[in-house]
Amino acid sequence: MSLLPSLRPGPIGLLCELAGMPMTFIRLASGLSGLTSTSPRGDGHMVLVLPGFTATDHTTLPMRHYLEDLGYLTSGWNLGWNLGITPDDEATLEQLIADLAAEHGPITVVGWSLGGVYAREAARRRPELVRDVITMGTPIRGREGTEWIVRWFRLLNPAAADDLTPEGAERHAQPLPMPMTAIWSPRDGVVSGPACRVREEDEGPLAHNVRVDAAHRGMGFDLGVLRALADALAASAQVAAA
Numbered sequence: 001m002s003l004l005p006s007l008r009p010g011p012i013g014l015l016c017e018l019a020g021m022p023m024t025f026i027r028l029a030s031g032l033s034g035l036t037s038t039s040p041r042g043d044g045h046m047v048l049v050l051p052g053f054t055a056t057d058h059t060t061l062p063m064r065h066y067l068e069d070l071g072y073l074t075s076g077w078n079l080g081w082n083l084g085i086t087p088d089d090e091a092t093l094e095q096l097i098a099d100l101a102a103e104h105g106p107i108t109v110v111g112w113s114l115g116g117v118y119a120r121e122a123a124r125r126r127p128e129l130v131r132d133v134i135t136m137g138t139p140i141r142g143r144e145g146t147e148w149i150v151r152w153f154r155l156l157n158p159a160a161a162d163d164l165t166p167e168g169a170e171r172h173a174q175p176l177p178m179p180m181t182a183i184w185s186p187r188d189g190v191v192s193g194p195a196c197r198v199r200e201e202d203e204g205p206l207a208h209n210v211r212v213d214a215a216h217r218g219m220g221f222d223l224g225v226l227r228a229l230a231d232a233l234a235a236s237a238q239v240a241a242a
Contacts, residue, residue, distance in 0.1 A: 008189075009188060009189060009190055009191050009192050010189075012189075013188075013189025013190060013216075014189055014190055014216075014217070016189055017189045017190065017215040017216060017217045017218065018217060020215060020218070021215075021217065021218055021221075024215065024218040024221050024222060025221060027222075027223060028062065028221045028222070028223060031223050032062075032066065032223070032226075035066075035223050035226060035227060036066060036069050036070065039070055039226075039227060039230040039231075040070070040230055040231065040233075040234035041070055041071050041234075042067065042070040042071035042072035042230075042233060042234075042237070043071070043072075043237040044071055044072065044073065045072065045073065045104060045105065045106075045107065045108065045131065045237070046072070046073045046074070046075065046100050046101075046103075046104040046105075046107040046108070047064075047067055047072045047073065047074045047075075047107065047108045047109075047110060047233070048074075048075050048076075048077065048096070048097065048100060048107055048108070048109045048110065048119075049063060049064055049074060049075070049076060049077070049110045049111075049112070049115075050077045050082070050093075050109065050110065050111040050112065050115030050116070050118055050119050051076075051077065051082045051112055051115050052082060052112040052113030052114050052115050052137070053082055053083070053084075053113055053114040053153065054081065054082065054083065055081070055082055055112070055113075055115075056080060056081050056082070057076030057077060057078065059112075059220055060076060060112065060220055062220060062221055063110075063220045063221075063226065063229070064076070066226050066230075067229075067230070067233070070230060070233075072233065073104060075096070075100060077093060077096065077115070078096065079092065079093065082114060082115060083156050083157070084114075084153055084156050084157035085118055090118075090122075093118065093122055094122055094125065094126060097109070097122055097126060097129050097130065098126065098129055101128075101129040101130075105131075106128070106129060106130060106131040107129065107130060107131060108130070108131055108132050108133070108134065108233060108236065109122065109123055109130055109132075109133050109134075110133075110134045110135075110136070110229065111133070111134070111135050111136070111138055112135075112136045112137065112138070112219060112220055113136070113137045113138055113190070113191070113216065113219075114138070114153075115138070116133075116135030116136060116137070116138025116140075117138055117139070117172060119133050119134075119135060119138075120133055120135065120138070120140070120172065120176060120180070121172065123176055123178060124174075124176055124177075127176075127177045127178055130178055131178065131179075131236060132178050132179035132180065132181070132232075132236040132239075133176060133178065133179070133180045133181070134180075134181045134182075134183065134229060134232050134233070135180075135181070135182050135183065135196070136183045136219045136220070136225060136229070137183070137184065137185065137188055137190070137191060137193075137196055137216045137219050138182070138196055139191050139192070139195045139196055140172070140173055140182055140195065140196060140197065140198060140199075141173050141194075141195055141196075141197060141198070141199050173199065175198075175202045175206070175207055176206070176207070177206075178206065179205075179206050179207070179235075179236055179239060180198065180206060180207045180208075181207075181208060181209075181210060181232040181235075181236075182196060182197050182198045182207075182208070182209045182210070183196075183209075183210045183212055183219070183225060183228050183229065183232070184196035184197050184209060184210070184211060184212070185211070185212050185213060185214045185215070185216070185219070186211070186213075187213055187214065187215060188214075188215070188216045189215060189216055189217075190216035190217065191216060197209040210228045210231075210232065212224045212225050212228055
């Protein structure tokens with residue numbers, strides 16, 4: 001049985017998630033060593049991790065340390081607070097991906113929440129540089145359940161209005177040409193969990209969904225999400241080696 005309540009995405013859901021974060025950190029501290037010892041080992045390739053809306057690389061440190069302990073190389077996005085990407089930031093992120101791929105070969109891009117939107121679009125633009133994409137709590141099939149936070153995003157990013165239209169959302173939902181894993185939670189209190197899944201008609205060898213039981217703000221610190229991430233990376237390594 002889940003320890004998390006069913007939350008309607010919105011400000012109340014966010015507050016409830018924040019109230020539960022101490023317990024998430026306690027479970028992480030007490031269970032991370034055991035999780036690391038039982039998780040599939042990495043193949044040493046580079047994993048770039050993009051933070052969520054209003055977050056920085058500091059929030060992805062536990063996730064990256066876990067992946068490094070499994071044998072992967074990792075990098076943050078080095079763009080500071082994720083308040084919405086600008087055209088200049090978009091070019092900087094794309095150059096970072098190109099630099100990492102030039103040194104290490106095609107990389108995995110992991111994106112948490114809004115970071116997953118940018119991960120998908122960067123991979124779409126430069127598919128030769130990206131081995132696979134993994135998103136965590138990222139709205140993929142539309143903006144349903146994100147309306148409240150989109151209002152804040154629009155205030156910070158008036159130039160992104162086109163991306164927030166139905167046509168923009170449909171464009172972002174289009175399948176990627178490389179393997180894609182969408183990690184989502186029905187207990188998400190910030191965005192609609194079902195909106196974070198790959199569409200049923202797009203599921204197949206290159207795209208699948210993984211359900212977890214985690215709060216949106218706690219995904220990068222949740223043991224179940226970390227294990228799902230390690231499993232997705234291991235599956236990608238098997239495909240790459242085939």
